Amino acid sequence: MKYEALFEPITIGDVTLKNRIAMAPMNMTYSGPNGYLCDQNIAWYATRAKGGFGLIITECIVINPHPWRGSEEVNPALFTDYRFSRYLSKLVNVIHSYDKTRIFIQLSPGWGRQGHPNVETPHISSAAPSAVPMRIDIRNLNKGWEKQVRRVTPEIFAATGLESLEPIRKMSDREYEELELAILGILQKEAPALAQVLQAETPRELRVEEIIDLEDRMATQAEAAFRLGFDGVEIHSPHGYLIHQFLSPRMNRRTDEYGGSPENRARFLLNIIRKIRTKIGPDKALGARFSGDELMPGGMTHDEAKKFVAMAVAAGISYVNISQGCYENPGAFAPDGEGEFTQYAPGFKKAGGVPVITPGFITPECAHEAVKEKKTDIISLGRQAIADPYWPAKVEAERAKDIVKCTRCNFCYMNLFEPRWLGCQVNPTAGFELFYPELWLRGSANEKRVKKYMDKAKGLI
Ligand SMILES: Cc1cc2nc3c(=O)[nH]c(=O)nc-3n(C[C@H](O)[C@H](O)[C@H](O)COP(=O)(O)O)c2cc1C
Numbered sequence: 284m285k286y287e288a289l290f291e292p293i294t295i296g297d298v299t300l301k302n303r304i305a306m307a308p309m310n311m312t313y314s315g316p317n318g319y320l321c322d323q324n325i326a327w328y329a330t331r332a333k334g335g336f337g338l339i340i341t342e343c344i345v346i347n348p349h350p351w352r353g354s355e356e357v358n359p360a361l362f363t364d365y366r367f368s369r370y371l372s373k374l375v376n377v378i379h380s381y382d383k384t385r386i387f388i389q390l391s392p393g394w395g396r397q398g399h400p401n402v403e404t405p406h407i408s409s410a411a412p413s414a415v416p417m418r419i420d421i422r423n424l425n426k427g428w429e430k431q432v433r434r435v436t437p438e439i440f441a442a443t444g445l446e447s448l449e450p451i452r453k454m455s456d457r458e459y460e461e462l463e464l465a466i467l468g469i470l471q472k473e474a475p476a477l478a479q480v481l482q483a484e485t486p487r488e489l490r491v492e493e494i495i496d497l498e499d500r501m502a503t504q505a506e507a508a509f510r511l512g513f514d515g516v517e518i519h520s521p522h523g524y525l526i527h528q529f530l531s532p533r534m535n536r537r538t539d540e541y542g543g544s545p546e547n548r549a550r551f552l553l554n555i556i557r558k559i560r561t562k563i564g565p566d567k568a569l570g571a572r573f574s575g576d577e578l579m580p581g582g583m584t585h586d587e588a589k590k591f592v593a594m595a596v597a598a599g600i601s602y603v604n605i606s607q608g609c610y611e612n613p614g615a616f617a618p619d620g621e622g623e624f625t626q627y628a629p630g631f632k633k634a635g636g637v638p639v640i641t642p643g644f645i646t647p648e649c650a651h652e653a654v655k656e657k658k659t660d661i662i663s664l665g666r667q668a669i670a671d672p673y674w675p676a677k678v679e680a681e682r683a684k685d686i687v688k689c690t691r692c693n694f695c696y697m698n699l700f701e702p703r704w705l706g707c708q709v710n711p712t713a714g715f716e717l718f719y720p721e722l723w724l725r726g727s728a729n730e731k732r733v734k735k736y737m738d739k740a741k742g743l744i
Pocket residue numbers: 307308309310311341342343389519521572606616617618642643644663664665666667695696699
């Protein structure tokens with residue numbers, strides 16, 4: 284077989300995956316405003332299971348019961364207590380009905396400073412390790428993101444009259460502040476949700492007893508997830524969200540046992556890992572996702588990230604999932620090209636000695652090379668899995684020419700920050716899987732059971 288290395292099984296904790304192709308965690312905002320998954324979520328994941336992914340990692344599911352857990356537009360799916368169990372267990376049952384497909388749940392203790400007050404509780408600000416507000420400074424954006432912003436929101440470029448961000452990068456602080464005001468004005472009119480991302484309000488500092496409460500809740504919900512049948516749990520610690528905020532010297536200015544030295548900044552994450560392990564035992568698949576580099580001046584560097592990986596493995600994680608950046612350099616976690624994240628894989632592999640998952644691929648050639656050359660153990664597809672849920676099946680059948688390629692238009696990513704139903708410009712079925720059972724029913728155990736059941740009514744209905 285041409286892309287053989289991608290189809291070798293691999294074991295994480297006590298779970299064996301049938302291949303090296305995972306679906307990256309992606310919040311598609313299909314859950315309802317109260318945080319419940321819906322049938323569209325299930326059809327969405329089932330279509331990817333049908334498409335041959337060995338592992339599906341769910342979107343980030345939030346265990347934080349407080350109003351400041353996340354931003355309204357991202358509409359997070361919740362798992363704060365037993366009320367959310369029914370849909371999550373239905374999701375597990377559906378995914379397990381496909382041939383050896385495994386599903387991990389990505390659990391998050393919250394958005395911290397990258398969230399903002401809930402629409403129902405506008406007076407309650409978000410909480411973070413320190414009262415350091417998020418502020419996107421365009422001068423820090425990576426080049427790939429510039430290309431993408433130009434493509435998806437050309438009005439921003441048109442309004443500034445600039446051909447590129449290069450002149451902005453050279454601006455003094457005073458010049459930049461003037462421009463920022465103008466951009467904020469445009470965004471407040473055209474895309475108010477994005478304006479809130481550009482300049483968030485100041486969060487309040489978390490109290491120690493609240494931090495401990497979040498650690499305990501992560502452990503309780505991780506244990507509950509295994510009880511519902513999830514094959515693994517992934518701790519959501521990249522992209523400048525709450526756990527990352529503790530890790531980062533730029534965002535964490537605490538002077539207590541949760542701030543200062545790398546060991547102190549890692550305490551929140553390590554306590555979560557240890558508390559989960561105490562509840563689930565030593566064997567279950569438990570991973571964490573890290574930004575390979577925060578990509579911000581004064582932020583967490585790759586060298587520091589590697590230290591955190593080593594500490595997390597010592598505390599009990601069984602795999603590492605890679606990403607990069609934070610909201611203040613947001614394009615970094617949805618890069619323009621392919622293979623960009625692979626740069627962090629060797630360092631993380633060496634630091635942790637556990638399997639590593641790397642996203643960011645489009646072509647089977649690039650993905651296969653990364654696994655074959657042992658740069659990563661598992662590849663994952665994010666936006667490419669939106670564009671073509673059947674990528675793994677097509678690659679296995681050596682029909683790569685039929686793959687519908689992700690164009691990196693980032694329609695999906697930009698809609699994440701708008702209260703819109705999330706779709707795809709090259710896949711007209713994305714977001715509508717529920718209405719096309721032909722996308723996911725065939726090949727599932729349910730199909731056989733439904734057929735057997737219906738056969739008994741043949742000739743009558
Ligand atoms: C619409 C969208 C939603 C995302 N949601 C999450 C998420 O919930 N959790 C997470 O860790 N990463 C999230 N990501 C980041 C992806 O997992 C992935 O790292 C990123 O898209 C880069 O990989 P790709 O080039 O394969 O798309 C999201 C990305 C997109 C495009």
